[in-house]
Amino acid sequence: MVVKGEGWRPRALLTLLVCGQNMAGGTNDCANAEGRTVTTESDGSFRRELVVAEPPKPCPCVVHVATVMGEGVAVDVPLVVAGHPVVRLPESSGARIGVLDARLEGEGGLLTWFGAPPVRRLVLTVGNMGAGAAKDPVFRVGTARGLLAPSWEERKWRGTIPAGQRARVVFDVELAAGAHGPYEVSLEYGGKVLVTEPWDVARPWGVTLFWILLCLVVPAGLFRLGMVVVDRLRPRPVAAEPGALPWFTPETMPPFPPD
Template identity: 55%
Template sequence: MKVRIPALLAVLAFVWVPLSGPVAVAADRPSVGLSKSQAGAGGSITVSGSDWGAKRLLMILICGQSVPSRGVVGGTNSCANADGRAVTTDAGGRFERGLPVVEPPRPCPCVVHVATVTGPKAAADAVLVVAGHSVEPLPKEAAGGRLSVLTDTRLDGSGTLLTWFGSPPARRLVFTVGNTGTTPVRNPVFQVGTAHGVFAPRWEEQQWRGTIAPGRKARVSLPVELPAGAHGDYAVSLKYGGRVLAEQPWGVGRPWGVTLFWILVCVVVPAAVFRAGMAVVDRVRPRRTSGRGGRHRGLRLPERAPRAPRPGPSGSRSAKPAPGSPALPWFTPDTDPGTPAAPQLSAPHENGPTTPTRRGNT
């Protein structure tokens, strides 16, 4: 019986993959290494890692109440956030960074926690013994029911006109959880955190009313609200039982209505003040009085005397006044001072010299 080589290789691959699968997956996961596994506060260590992806921004922190198998149990509040360090991986996904050793706010066991800031979400821990720091046992995991997120979370809702004028942005965090434990979970209390940029999230407890039986799932919707006037890049996190179950980015637009309001205030208020000032000045300034003792608001032009009529084209007689116009007592048509008097023709006087007349022959 002939055995074909391709079929034999396929069978060997099917048998080999389950045996070597976990090793291959572990090799693809990001890893963290420390130059020292124990150091005292005030010292420093070198943190290195690989398989983080090219040109990724990472955050390195020392956290208390943490073990690699359970992660950071107390969340970022258990870490020395003020003394963390940021690093960017190279083209091969590797990095190396010095880290000062400080005492975290929670007791040990402690780890060096490395998480991505940009790119796909990933995290890894390495055990670190902080000499001289207190050590306490970790809180026990809740027995029985255990919830896990089955599908991707999303934020439902949209902004309103009031949000455009600075009202608090609000959404609803919707996700599906399943009970992977052996006992039902009644009225679970979730923690919803909102973080701006690279700052630590602010957690708020919210209780969901209902019961999730073992092996069952439920659709959960929780309200999320930001402070008034918030804008920029935010991240909404969901935590249950000390574990972060999901994280959702949220880009909040700038409330341009507030900017428009202040622009209008800067334009309208000075104009109103100017108008009010001009009204006050108009009332308090002194008024000019007329010759009759009365008051008036504006200047009055002096009255002009009526102009005398000019002589007509004949030169001897002036034009007669128009019908209905009053006669001027100080002016007569025959005594216009501007024109020479015309000679008057009259009969000879009785006592005046007489001109001899020619007598004819009689």
């Protein structure tokens, strides 16, 4: 099957997936192993072949196209997968969550300067723009470095967001030890990326300083240790007994003065 599209951002990286149950449960309903990526042309169009694989959930099925970076944009197109079972979708609660405000809080400390895992707090103001209440909504928080695909982790928020109300949601975000460079933190709900926040992680210069000092201190210590060993192994001159006359050999006897 060939998937074509237009009207996207120029040079945007997109993911293409075949998903079951209208992707109501997010990417867990999709055939992720057979998914594809494509970069749009300068005019925002794209064309990509996609394997029509059977998703892990029954139909109704869709082709899910979504941006990987930047502002989250997704489009679902109905698809008939021949031979795949079709099951009626569960009744929706009518909740529809959107992000009204998002920011990353926190800063690196001394331990982060020496390679400890960078940690930030993703602080969100979310609103329920649907007709029903959202009880204990499950979000997905993703972290990605540069152009790499995000690494997602499910986060359950304890509480209820009534229809037409808003709530403050906070999630801790932690990277691997020694991480540095441009990162992006994304929030996904209901299979759609709601917000993406940039995170420029400073290089752990303390680790570099440690190795520089180690390269200076170790050779200096070895040099001093070697000098001590040489000093101990060096032969010492024999001291003359008190009151003894100096003993001269033919080789060491001083010359006689001339007549």
